[in-house]
Amino acid sequence: MANPGNVARGLKGAISNPNNSEEAKQRAQDRFNDMEARGEVDSAEAHAGQVERGHKAAISNPRNSAEAKQDSQQVLEDMDF
Known part of the structure; x- marks a missing residue:
């Protein structure tokens, strides 16, 4: 099964691609909204993971x-990692 973050x-x-038709953009938007409503898209959690990896790399x-x-x-340390 595909990673929900990758799908999002x-x-x-697809939504922002100017080469896609309006119909395709609308289908993508609808699916994204469904994923968001089911809690499959959590950008705050993903952002925290990226921040953590970036600081570990910096160290x-x-x-x-x-x-x-x-x-x-x-x-x-402030993030409790």
């Missing part, structure tokens, strides 16, 4: 300064 991103792309990046790594570590 594809539907958003392990040897090109980042010690100060930047400390800032990222603090953000992760």
Whole structure:
């Protein structure tokens, strides 16, 4: 089964694609709205995951300064990660 997040991103792309017909855009919008109503789309949770991964990457990046790594570590601690 497809990941709901991936499906939602594809539907958003279809909605904003100027090459798609209005009918196709409406079908995509309807399906996206249905997913949202069922709670399958949780952008806040997805955003938190992206923030976490970004800060973990910043900590392990040897090109980042010690100060930047400390800032990222603090953000992760504040997020309880």
